[in-house]
Every structure is written in structure tokens, then in C-alpha cells.
Amino acid sequence: MLTISRRRLAVAAALASLVAPVGAAATTASATAAPTASASSTPYCGIFWGSLPKQSASMTTAPVLGVRSGMHACFDRVVFDLGRGSGRVGYNVRYVTEVAGPSGMPVPLVGGAKIQITLHAPAMRTVPSSGVINYTGWQTFRQLKYVASFEGFTDFGLGVRARLPMRVFTLTNTDGGQRLVVDVANFW
Template sequence: MSRRRVGAVALATAIVTPLGATAATSTAAAAPYCGIYWGSLAKTSSSQTRAAITGARSGQHACYDRLVFDLGRGTGKVGYNVRYVSTVRSPSSGLPVPVSGGARIQITVNAPATKRIPASGTLTYSGWRTFRQLKWVTSFEGYTDFGLGVRARLPMRAFVLTGPDGGQRLVVDVAHRW
């Protein structure tokens, strides 16, 4: 091999190695919080169920706060539309519904509710990392809406689980940070 080729190979190796090291360092620095890749865009499923919402409960996890809507037994799979909005609105009247927090999530469950959830209509979260307030909006024509106030616009996800009782659960998780 000529001296010119050996010099070119050595130069190429010297240039590639630091660039590769820099790329690995950048990737590690950009690693998501708790491995969360959810994003903050709307989460939807157009399914419809005849089961009714029977309750809501919440819990704190190491990386996110969780809200669970319990549904009774019924045919079909529960559908939903979970999205950040500038103002939570009642779909039946279009009027704004005030919800505490730096950001608001409107949750539409494609299922009726036979009672107000929570029973008082509002649940305030004190000392939680992300959740600030859950507010009942309305149950109208087989759809039920809630407003969830959160600290800021953060990654969130929504999915459905089947419970041991045969009922379904709509789960909404909101990360503590990006």
C-alpha cells in the first residue's frame, strides 16, 4: 500500500472515530425520561361499547400519574378520544368547563355513564407530580366527557384493559416530565 493510501486510511479512521463517539454521546443525552416515547398527540380508538362507566380511580407511579375509568360488562370494546385542548368544552352545549392546571386534557369515553364520576363532579389532586384536577363534563348520547387538568403538556398515553370481572378499563397515563 502506498504512503498516500496509508495516510488517507489513518486520517479517515481519526475522523470517523470521534464522530461516532459524539453520535453515541448525543443519543445517550437524548434518552427519554423513564423510557417513555408516548408523545402528546391525541390518542383515539373509534370502538363503541354498550357497557357503562361505573367509576374512576387514580394512582401515582414512579414515572407517571394514572387515571383509570372502570366500565361494567357489555358488548363491544370501549373507544376513546384523549387529547390536549386549550379549553375543555361540553360537547352538548359547547360551553367552556374550567379545569385547574397548566394544561388540559379532554377525555371522551365512547360509553354512557349512569352517574356523575367523581360523585362531587370534581376531584382535586394535592401533592401529585402531574395531575391537578379531574372534572366531570357530561354524559350525552352514549359518550361521556371529562376534563383532566395537568401540570403542563406532557407525554401521555391511553389504552384499554379487560378486567378479571369481564369489564373493561380505560387507562390514561400522563408522564411526570419529558
């Protein structure tokens, strides 16, 4: 009987030594894997925009009247104000190696990455009046330049710190005017 008890104790001890490391390893592996998975799936400020081109083929007769910019906690924003006119404002906003006007000539722009913004709307004058806005001390924006307006299309170049996620959308004012909004995230 003493022999059977010793055997049972030996088997129980052997099983306990085998089970404990496997259980501890499983606990350690799941504890280290969980933060990695959740950290990689949590985007900066909840932004899921991406950096691929954004476009809408619609066209408007509403003229580009002005441009304004704002800094937000998670992104920098530029807003193009349009007057009243028929149709919806269309756009083509994309990262490019060099911003170019209708002539095909490159437009020098400050920034690590460049965004060409084409509004499917005419401009009756240079917007802004100086043609350039420099963004000193901004998180993402570096420079905005009016490029040209030709045959109902108006081009701007936006210099940014790096290729970052962006989104583009349009809004309608209560007076019938329109706005094109371009947001560029501060980080990925």
C-alpha cells in the same frame, strides 16, 4: 550521510507534529459527540408515547361506574371503570385549549395544560360522585372533572402540569367489565 539523517529527522518531526493534533482533535471530537448523541436519544423512563391525540372508534353499552387514580415513578394514571355491556369501549383523548361539554360551553379546569377525555360509553350518574378530584401534591395531575354524559358519550376534563407524553389503553376485567387507562408522563 549526515545531511540525509538530518532531513529524515526533520521530515519525521514535521509529520509527527501534523499527525498528533489531528489525532487528538479526532479523539476529542468523538469523545464530546458520543455523550450528546446518547443523551438526546435516551427518553425519560423509556417513554416514547408522544402527546398527539389517542383514539379508538369502537362503542360500548357498558356504563362508566367509577374512576380512580394512582401515582407511579414515571407517570400519573387515571383509570375509568366500566361495567358489563356489549362492545368494546372507545375513546378520544386529546390535548385541548379548553375542555368543553356537549353544549360547547368551556369547563374551567386547574392546570397548565388540559386533556379532554371522551369515553364512548354512557354514565348513569356523575363519576366521581362529587364531580371533581383535586390532585394536591401530585407530580403531573392537577384536577379531574366530570363534564357530562350525552347520547352514549361521557366527557371528562383532566388538568395537568404541562403538555406531556400520554398513552391510553383498555383492559378487560375477569367479570366482563372494562377499564380505560390514561397515563401522563411526569417529564419528556
